[in-house]
Amino acid sequence: MTVMTAQSGTPLDHVLLQHPGDVPVAVIGAGAMGSGIAQVAAQAGHPVVLVDAQPDAADRAVERLGATLDRLVAKGRLEAAQARDVLGRVRPHTASDMSTVPAVALVVEAVVEHLDVKRAIFRQLESAQPATTVLATNTSSLSIDAMVQEAHTGHDAASYGGTSPALARPGQVLGLHFFNPPPLMRLVEVISGSATDGQVLDAAGELMRRWGKTPVRCTSTPGFIVNRVARPFYGEAQRMVEEGIADPATLDLALRRAGFRMGPFELTDLIGQDVNLAVGESVWRQTGEDPRYAPTDWQRALVREGRLGRKTGRGVFTYAEDGSATDAAPDEQLAQRLVGGPVHQDPVARTLAMLVNEGVDLVHRAEATAEDVDTAMRLGTNYPKGPFEWLEELGAGTVRSVLTELDAHYPGGRYRRSEAL
Structure with missing residues (x-):
C-alpha cells in the first residue's frame, strides 16, 4: 500500500x-x-x-x-x-x-x-x-x-x-x-x-x-512541547502567591479574563498537584535544574501535606462532593488592578511573556516548528492562542521589555530572554 x-x-x-x-x-x-x-x-x-x-x-x-x-x-x-x-x-x-x-x-x-x-x-x-x-x-x-x-x-x-x-x-x-x-x-x-x-x-x-x-x-526535548511551554502558566502564579501579591482565586480570575479557560490553580487541582509537580520536577531535572523550570516550594508543600486537588477533596481549594470549590472567591477589584500595573505584579504580562519566550526558544533550538507549537498549546491546554500568535499580537519589543524588567526584579536566570527574541 x-x-x-x-x-x-x-x-x-x-x-x-x-x-x-x-x-x-x-x-x-x-x-x-x-x-x-x-x-x-x-x-x-x-x-x-x-x-x-x-x-x-x-x-x-x-x-x-x-x-x-x-x-x-x-x-x-x-x-x-x-x-x-x-x-x-x-x-x-x-x-x-x-x-x-x-x-x-x-x-x-x-x-x-x-x-x-x-x-x-x-x-x-x-x-x-x-x-x-x-x-x-x-x-x-x-x-x-x-x-x-x-x-x-x-x-x-x-x-x-x-x-x-x-x-x-x-x-x-x-x-x-x-x-x-x-x-x-x-x-x-x-x-x-x-x-x-x-x-x-x-x-x-x-x-x-x-x-x-x-x-x-x-x-x-524535556517536557516536549506542551509540558515544557506550559510550565510558566503554573510557575508564575505560584510565585505570585508565595510573594503575597494575590491569592489563588484572584489570580485565576485575572487569567480567565485574559482568555484562559481555567486559571492555573483550579487547573492544577483538576490535574492533581502531585501529577503536575512530578512533570515539573522531571523537566527541571532533565534541563540540568535550569531556574526557568524550578518547581516552587509552595507546590511541594501542597503535595507533602496531601492536598492533591479534587481527587483528595482539598488542594489549593477545598471541594464539595459535587466537585465545586467552596473557598475560591476572588477579589475582583484586585484582579482588575493587577493587570496593567507594575510588571512583576501583573499575572497576565508575566505569564504571556514567559509562554512566548518558551515557545520561541523551543523553535530556536529546532525542536519543533512554530506552527506545531501553536497547535499543541491550543489543543493540548485549551489556551486561547499559541505563543507565536501572542508574539504577533504583543510584539517582540513588548515581550523583551517585560522579560528584561522581570529579570532585573528577580535576578538568577529564570527570566533570561531567548536569543531569538
Whole structure:
C-alpha cells in the first residue's frame, strides 16, 4: 500500500498504514490513559490487545470500555452494532512478562512514569516482537533516548547483572503522547529520539490522523512541547502567591479574563498537584535544574501535606462532593488592578511573556516548528492562542521589555530572554 505523507508529499510504504484490520495494536497499561488509547485504536478499526500486569486489571478495563460505549450509544453518538464491533476488537491480556504479548504492528506503552519500568518493558518487547514492530511510549516528559540507551543503574538493570543493554532497534522507537482523556483530546505529540527512523515518524503521524487526531512533531526535548511551554502558566502564579501579591482565586480570575479557560490553580487541582509537580520536577531535572523550570516550594508543600486537588477533596481549594470549590472567591477589584500595573505584579504580562519566550526558544533550538507549537498549546491546554500568535499580537519589543524588567526584579536566570527574541 502506498500513501503520501501529509508533510513531505513523498511515497511511504509502512506496516502501520495497511488496512486497520491488518494492523494489530497492543496497549501496555490498562489505566485511564491506556484504556482510552485502546478505545481510540479499536474505534479506528484495529484489533487491540490491552495488557496489564495486575490480575484482572485488563478485564475490568474492558468492562468499563463496554459501559462507555453503551453510554455513547444511548447519546446517539454510536450505533449499537458499531459499539459491539469496537468492544469485540479489544482483548484483555494479563502479563508481567511482556514477551508473552502477541505479535503486533504497534505497541503503545502507557504505564507509570518511571524510566526504569519503561526501559524493562521495551527490552522485553523488542526481544519477542517482530523486527517490524513499532514501539511507542505515551510518556509525558521522559527522554526517548534514555529509554533506548544502555543503562548502568536502575531497578531493571539488576536483572542484567547491573547493566541494562541498549535496544537493538532504536529506529523503531518513538513517543506518542496522548492527552487525557484520549478519546476526546485531539492532540498527539509525535516525539522523535535521536535514532528514530524518519519513515517511522511519518507513518506514525499519518496513523494518528487516521485515528482522528492532530499530530504535532517534536524532538525528545524535556517536557516536549506542551509540558515544557506550559510550565510558566503554573510557575508564575505560584510565585505570585508565595510573594503575597494575590491569592489563588484572584489570580485565576485575572487569567480567565485574559482568555484562559481555567486559571492555573483550579487547573492544577483538576490535574492533581502531585501529577503536575512530578512533570515539573522531571523537566527541571532533565534541563540540568535550569531556574526557568524550578518547581516552587509552595507546590511541594501542597503535595507533602496531601492536598492533591479534587481527587483528595482539598488542594489549593477545598471541594464539595459535587466537585465545586467552596473557598475560591476572588477579589475582583484586585484582579482588575493587577493587570496593567507594575510588571512583576501583573499575572497576565508575566505569564504571556514567559509562554512566548518558551515557545520561541523551543523553535530556536529546532525542536519543533512554530506552527506545531501553536497547535499543541491550543489543543493540548485549551489556551486561547499559541505563543507565536501572542508574539504577533504583543510584539517582540513588548515581550523583551517585560522579560528584561522581570529579570532585573528577580535576578538568577529564570527570566533570561531567548536569543531569538
